[in-house]
Amino acid sequence: MKKIIVANWKCNPNSFLKARNLFHDIKKIKTNNLIVVCPSFVHFNIFKFQINNKIKAGAQDVFYKEGAFTGKISASMLKDYKIKYVIIGHSEIRALGETDEQINKKIKSALDHELIPILCVGEKKDEDVKKILESQLKNIISKKIIIAYEPVWAIGTGKFCSSEKANKVLEFIKKRFKNKIIYGGSVNGDVVKNYSNFDGVLVGSASLNSKEFIKIVKNV
Numbered sequence: 025m026k027k028i029i030v031a032n033w034k035c036n037p038n039s040f041l042k043a044r045n046l047f048h049d050i051k052k053i054k055t056n057n058l059i060v061v062c063p064s065f066v067h068f069n070i071f072k073f074q075i076n077n078k079i080k081a082g083a084q085d086v087f088y089k090e091g092a093f094t095g096k097i098s099a100s101m102l103k104d105y106k107i108k109y110v111i112i113g114h115s116e117i118r119a120l121g122e123t124d125e126q127i128n129k130k131i132k133s134a135l136d137h138e139l140i141p142i143l144c145v146g147e148k149k150d151e152d153v154k155k156i157l158e159s160q161l162k163n164i165i166s167k168k169i170i171i172a173y174e175p176v177w178a179i180g181t182g183k184f185c186s187s188e189k190a191n192k193v194l195e196f197i198k199k200r201f202k203n204k205i206i207y208g209g210s211v212n213g214d215v216v217k218n219y220s221n222f223d224g225v226l227v228g229s230a231s232l233n234s235k236e237f238i239k240i241v242k243n244v
C-alpha cells in the first residue's frame with residue numbers, strides 16, 4: 025500500500041534558493057509512495073511547473089475566514105495555488121494558543137475547498153494520551169482527514185516513541201476511525217521502520233536534509 029511521507033519544513037530554509045534546491049533533490053527521489061512537501065507560504069513558488077504524481081504540494085496552516093485578518097492565508101488562496109494538503113493543529117501552533125474550536129473551523133474550511141487536512145494530535149509529556157486523543161479526535165469529521173499522531177514530547181527533541189507505544193495508540197485510533205493514520209516525532213531514516221504499521225510519517229527536522237529524507241522515503 026502507498027505510504028504518505030509529509031515533509032514539514034516549518035520556518036526553514038531561510039532563502040528561496042535553498043528551498044528550491046531542497047525541492048529539486050526531493051523531486052529526484054524514486055518511490056511508489058506519496059510525498060507531500062509543506063514549505064513556508066513564501067516558498068510556494070517552488071511548486072510551479074514541478075509537481076508530479078509522487079509529490080504533492082502542502083501548506084503548514086490555513087485560516088478559516090477571508091477579509092480583515094492581517095497575516096492570514098485562506099483555504100481559497102491555497103486552493104488557487106494548487107495546494108492539495110494542509111497541516112492543521114500542529115502542536116507548535118496549538119502552543120501559541122490555537123484551540124480545538126479554531127482547529128474545527130480550519131478543518132471545515134479546508135474540506136469545503138477540497139483540501140485534504142492533516143490533523144495533528146498527540147499528548148504532552150505526562151499527559152494521558154487516551155484522554156487527550158478523545159478530545160482532539162472530535163475534529164475527525166470526515167474520512168478524508170489524515171490523522172497525524174505526534175506525541176508532543178517527541179517533536180523536534182530527538183526523543184523516540186517506542187514502536188510498542190506507537191502501535192497501541194494506532195490501534196486505539198483505528199478502533200474509532202477508518203482514516204489514514206501517520207506518525208510524527210523525530211523520525212529519521214533509521215527509526216522510521218518502528219512506525220511501519222502506520223500509513224506513513226510526518227517529518228520535521230529530517231526533511232530539511234535531503235540525504236536523510238531520501239533514507240526515510242526508502243525505509244518507510
Ligand code: PEP
Pocket residue numbers: 032114174178179180181182208209210211226227228229230
Ligand atoms: C513535526 O514538525 O511535526 C515533527 C514531527 O518534527 P520533527 O520530525 O522534527 O520531530
